[in-house]
Amino acid sequence: MAEVTLAPCNHALSGEIEVPGDKSISHRAIILGSLANGVTNITNFLDGEDCMRTIHAFQSMGVSITKEGSTVTIDGKGISALKEPKEPLYFGNSGTTTRLMLGILSGLNFFTTIYGDESLAKRPMDRVVNPLREMDATIDGRNTGNLLPLSIRGKQLKGMEYTLPVKSAQVKSAVLLAGLFADGNTTVVEKTQTRDHTENMLEAFGADITRSGLSTTITSNHKLIASDVHVPGDISSAAFFLVAGAIVQGSDITLNNVGLNETRTGIIDVLIKMDADLEIQNKRLVSGEWIGDITIRHSELKGITIDGEIIPRLIDEIPVIALLASQANGETVIKDAEELKVKETDRIAAVVDVLSTLGANIQGTEDGMIIKGKTPLKGGKIASYHDHRIAMMGAIASLVTNDTVTIDDASSISISYPSFFEHLNSLK
Template identity: 60%
Template sequence: MYKRKYLIKGELQVPGDKSISHRAVILGSIANGRTEIVNFLDSEDCMRTVEAFRLMGVSIQKNDNVLIIDGKGLHGLVEPTMPLYFGNSGTTARLMLGLLSGLPFSTLVYGDKSLTKRPMERVIKPLQQMGVQTIGRKESNYLPLALRGGSLTGITYNIPVKSAQVKSALLLAGLLANGKTTVIEQGQTRNHSENMLKAFGASIEVEDNMITIDSSMSLKATDVYIPGDISSAAFLLAAAAIIPGSNLVIKNVGLNETRTGFLDVLTNMGGLYTLSNIRDSGGETIGDISITYNELTGTVISGEIVPRLIDEIPIIALLATQAKGKTIIKDASELRVKETDRIHAVVDVLTKLGANIVETKDGMEIVGGTNLTGGTVSSYDDHRIAMMIVIASLVTTDIVKVDELQSIAISYPRFMQDLESVLRKYVV
C-alpha cells in the first residue's frame, strides 16, 4: 500500500453513523407515515436491514443520500415469504430478533459464515422469557434461527453483559409486548435506541441504567438526520494524530457521549484536537473535529470507558504502537465475539508489522515508539481490521500486503476515496 511518504491534510465528512442508520430504518418501517432519513449509511450492513423490511412489505426508496420509508405501523408488517438474510450484520440480527419476536408470524433468519459463528444466546434467552418460540442450533444460540413471534409479555431483565444490541432488542420487543418491559444495564452503553424511540413517540423512561418501555399503540413517523459515524472518523483522525505535519477537519460527526471514548483516549495520550459547531439533532450531539499531529504517550484503557470505544480499539492499538511508553487495554473481552476475535486479530496483524504487542485474556499490552516495518497480513475479513491495516501502512517503512479490503464496504464504502482525498506527499 502506501509506506511512510504521506501526511494528512484537508477537510471531509464521513458517512452517516451505522448504528443510527439501522435504528432509523427499523423505527421508520414500523411507524405510521413517511420517514425521510438524510445521510443514511448506504453500506452492506445497513442495506441488510433495509432488505429485511422490504421483504415484510415496507416501501423503501433511495434518492441520493436520502432514504424514504413509507411505514406500515406497528402491526402492519407481513410475514416474509422467504428467509431473511442478515449477511455480516450483527446489529441487524440482534435488533431484528427483538422486533420479530413481537410479530404474529413465523420467520427464518440466517447470516454469512462470520455471523453464523456469533452468539445470539444473550438476546434469545430474555426474548424466550417474554414468550417467543425459537428453533436453532445449540439451543438457539446461533443462526440460522426460526422464530414464531407474538403474544409477548413484558419483563424486567438485568443484562449480564454490557451490550447496546441486547438492550435495543428488548426495547423493540417491548413495543409489542403486553405491559411494561424494563431493562437494567451493568453500565451505560450507546443510547441511540432510547433517543430515537423518544423521537418517534414511544412511551419510554430512562433513569440512570434502567430503561422502561410501555407497549405502544403506534409510532409517529419523523424525519431523521444521521450524523457522521465517529467510529469511521476515528481511523482518519488516528492517521492525522500519528503522522508528523498532519492536520485534518472532519465535519458533522456524531458526538453522543456514549460514543466518544476514542476522543477521551486521544486526550489522555496527548492528542491535539478541538470540537466546534456543536449542536443537537434528534437527541444526538453533532459537531466538527479538528486534529493536528502531536507526540502521543501511552495510557491505560479499562472499565466504564470500554463500551464507549469498543469498535475503535483496533485503531487505538495502532495509535499505541506509535506512542511513547506502554498502553494497556483490558476489560475488552467483548472483542472476542465481534466479526472475528478482534483481540487476536489486532495482535497478530500488528506483530507481523513489527509492533511490540502481546495478547491478554481481555485485551492487550503494547509498548510504543515502534517503527513498523511492513509485511504480509490478513484482514480476517473484518472491516475494522482492514481499515486499521490501511492506516498502519501510512507509517510503515516497507510495503504492506493484505489479503482483502472488500470488507471495508460493510461500514465505510468510500473509505479509500476519502483517505486518498486528504493524503499529501511529503515535500522534502
Template identity: 55%
Template sequence: MELVSNKTALNGIINVPSDKSISHRSIMFGAIAEGTTTIKNFLRGDDCLSTLKAFQDLGVKIEDDGTVITVYGNGFSGLQPANEALNVGNSGTTIRLIMGILAGRPFTTKLFGDHSIAKRPMNRVMLPLNSMGAVCQGHDHTEFPPLTITGTEKLQPIAYEMPVASAQVKSAILFAAMQAHGESVIIEKEKTRDHTEDMIRQFGGTIDVFGKEIRIQGPQTFIGQEITVPGDISSAAFFLVAGLITPNSNIQLKNVGLNPTRTGIIDVIEQMGGTITVEETAHADNKAGTLTVTTSQLNGIEIGGEIIPRLIDELPIIALLATQAEGTTIIRDAEELKVKETNRIDAVAKELNKMGANIEPTEDGLIIHGKTPLHGAKVTSYGDHRIGMMLQIAALLVKEGTVELEKAEAISVSYPSFFTDLNKLYQ
C-alpha cells in the same frame, strides 16, 4: 491489495460516512411507525442495506431516490411474513435488533448471514426474548445462526439484568418490550450507546432512563419522522488516529456525531496527550460537530471500566494509536471484542505484530508496548471492516517494504469511500 504506505503530511477536510447505528435504526423505526419516515444522509454501506432489504422482505414499502430514503410504515402490525429467509449479510446489528421486532409478530421467520454471522453468539438475545414468550432457536440446537424465530402478539414484559454490556442486546429487548403488555425493566451492566432510547422519544414513544436502569411501558405506537443522520464517529476514528500519528498532519472531520455514549475515543486521545479540538454544531436530532487533529506526542495509558462501551468499536484503531505512544497502554474489560466480526483481540495483536508492533493479547484486552516502528508484511482483515481500515492506517507509517492486505473488500461494510477519502489527504 497493496496498501498505501510511507506517507507524511496528511492534510485536508473529510465528511465522514453517515452513522451506521443510526442508519440501521432509522429504517427499523420507520418500518414500525405509522406514516411516512424520510431519511437523509443514510449510510449506503453493505450492513445498512441488509437492514433495508430485510424490511422490504417483511412487506414494508421503502423507496430510495439516491438522496432521500422514504419508509412507508404501517406500525408493527404492518409487518408481513417474508417469502424466504432474511439474509442479514455481515450485520450483527441487523440480526439482533430485528429479532426483538419479530418477537412480537405472530409468524415464523428464518434469519441467516455470512460465515462471520454464523459464529456470533445469539443466546444473549434469544434467552430474554424466549422468556418473554417468543420462540427463538439457533442452528442444530446451538446459539448460532441460522436462526428461526416465532413471535407472539402476547409478549410478556420482562425484568432483566444484562450479563453483558451490549447496545445490540439492549435494543433487541427494547423492541420486544415496546410490543409487550406492561412495564419492562432493563438494568445495564455498563451504560451503552443510547440511539434506540433517543429514537423511541423522537418517534413519539416514551421511555424512562435512570442511570443504568431503563423502564419502558408497552405496547407503544410510533409516528413517522424526518431524520438526518450525522457522521459516524467510528468511521472518523481512523482519520483521527491517522492525523495524530502521521508526521506533519492536520485533518479536519466534519459532521461527526457526538452522542456522549459514543465519544470515548475523544477522551482517550486527550488522556494520551493528543491534540484534538471539538467544535459542536447544531443538529436537528443528534449532536454533531467538527473534529480537528494534528500530529502529537502521545503517552501510554490504561483503558478499562465504564468507558469501554463508549469506544468498543474503536479499540482496534486505538490499539494502533497506542503502538505510537511512549510507554505501555493496557486495554482491559473488553471481552466483547472476541465476539465481533472476528475475535478482534487476537486479530489486532496478530496482524500488528506482523508489522513490528509489540502487543500481548489477554483474556479481556491487550497490552501494547510503545513506541514501535512498523514495517511491511502480508496481513488480513479476517473479513472485518474495522481491522482492514486499521491496517491501512498502520501502513501509512511503513517506510520499508510493502503491506499486502487480504480481504480488503470487507471495508465496504461501513465505509465504501474509505480509500477515496484517504487519497484526498496526501494529494
C-alpha cells in the same frame, strides 16, 4: 475489491473529510421508520452493506422503502401492516441487523427464518435469544438457538425486568424493541451505560419510554409516529482518520459533522488523555444527537490505561486505538474488553496478529491487550479476517510503515465505509 497493497505515506496528511452516516443510527432509523405510521425521511443514511440488509428485511415484510443516494424514504403503515416474508431473511455480515431484528420478529404474528454469511453464522446469539425467551419468545436454531440460522415463531410477548449481564447496546436494544410487542412494562437495567441511540430514537418516534439512571422502561401501548432523521457522521469511521492525523508527522485533518453522542466519544477522551492535539468546533444538536467538527494534528503521544466504564464508549474503536498505542511513548494497557471476542471476529486475536506482523510490540490478554511503544512498523501481508475494522486499521497502519502493506481482502470495508479509500487518497 479483494487484495490491496498500500504504500507508506511520505508526507503530511491534510484536508477535510465528511465521514459517512453513523451505522448504528442508520439501522435504527430504518427499523423505527418501518414500524411507525407515516412517512419517515432519513438523510445522510449510511449506504453500506450492513444497513442495506436492514432495508431489505423490511421490504421483504411489505414496507415501502425507497432510496436515492444517501436519502431514504419510508412509507410506514404501522406494525400491524407487516407481513410474513416469502423467503428466509439474509442478513449477510450484519450482527446489528440480526440481534435487533430478533427483538422485533419475536413479537410479530408470523414465522420467519434468518441466516447470514460464514462469519455471522459463528457469532453467538444466545445473549439476545435467552432474554427474549424469558419474554416468551419462540426461537430455535443451531446449538439450541445460539447460532444462525434461526427460526422465529412470532407471538404476543410478556414484559419483564432484565439486568444486562454483558455490556451490549445490541442486547439492550433487542429487549427494548421486543418491549413494543409485550404486555405490560419491559425494563432493561445496565451496569455500565452503552450507546443510547435506540432510546433516543424511540423517544423521537413517540414511544412510551422512560429513563432513570441506568434503567430504561418501555410499554407497548403507544403507536410509533413517523419522524424525520438526519444521521450524523459515524465517529467509529472518523476514528481511523483521527488516528491517522495523530500519528503521521505534520498532519492536520478536519472531520466535519461527526456524531458526538457522549456514549460514543471514548475515542476522543483517549486521544486527549494521550496528549493528542485535538479540537472540537461547531458543536450543535441535530435530530436529537450532538454533532460537531473535529480537527486532529500530529503530536507526541503517551501510553495510558484504558479500562472500566469507558470501554463500551469505544469498543468498536479498540483495533485502531491499538495501532495508535503502538506509536505512543510508553505502555498502553487495554482491559475489560472481553466483548471484542464476539465481534465480527475475535478482535483481540486479530489485532494482535495484524500488528505483530507489522512489527508492533503487542501482547493479547484475556480481556484486552498490552502495547509497548513507540515502535517502528514494517510492511508485510496481513489478514483482514473479513472484518471491516481490522482491514481499515491495516490501511491506516500502512501510512507509517517502512514498506508496503498488503491486505488479503479489503472488501469488508464496504460494510461500514464504502468511500474509505477515496477519502484516504484525498489526504495523501
